[in-house]
Amino acid sequence: MSRKIIAASTFGQDGVSDETLQGAAQGQRAAIPDASLPSAEAAIFKVTMNLHDPNQDDLVETIFRNGTLTVVGIVLAFSLGFVTHWAANPIPWEPLDAFALFPIFIGIILQIKALSDLLDHKCLQRRPFLRANRIFMTGLILTAGGVMIAILLDFLEITKIAGTIG
Template sequence: MAEGPAGDEDAGREGSLPGAPGHLLDPTFRNGSVTAIGVVGGFSLAFLSNWTFMPGRWGGSAFVAFILLALGIAFQLRALVGMLETQSLRRVRYNRLVKVFAIGIYLTAAGVLLALVAELPVVSRYLHF
């Protein structure tokens, strides 16, 4: 059985434009991704700004956490800027930007976890179990 031209296997997939080749996304489908990336990026920036202005001295793990957070936020912002371009309506480009965003999420999560671990000695003084 012969297969159709490349890209036709995507026709009718979720988020595709009706009647368009499967390699194009419906703009409303992309809008949800833009919103999600913006919200997560906003929370990431808020955490970074609150955490960096906490009193206390920074150790080596705090610097590593800061680098991870900064890199993660940079990846998230790159994904957001890319999603705002009209080229992101192409499925290949969209999928690539989703991967960039996922890398940003992983880096940010690692930075947050490391920041929490770095603050444990300070916080443990106030915990009485």
């Protein structure tokens, strides 16, 4: 719920200082005594401000965005590194590996999309930033799920090979 602030100005009269109006614009309550307002010849101007202006999207601090961008880039690099390492695995590929490969690839594509969105200047606004974070988290969950399936499939393959040898 947002608060509304009412400030009064007297168009050049000594009733309200500029600091009072600036304080009201920043969300501070301005104490304006009735005795300080000039007579009826001065026009009283009321400004009603909504502290959450829907036209102005909240901004994300650049440092916070840069930290998120770094995390997304590092996690994406680990995801790509896992796929590279898994492709070089000496265990032969089987059709069952597609169950792990599909979520990993979809997750990596979503992580790349999130990285691309975070690099855009529009991502300094809150809504695009949160959207990019949701896309990244979806990609991360898919990739992590695919990695777990891949590890399980490799474990089952290793136990199957060990069972035929021993």
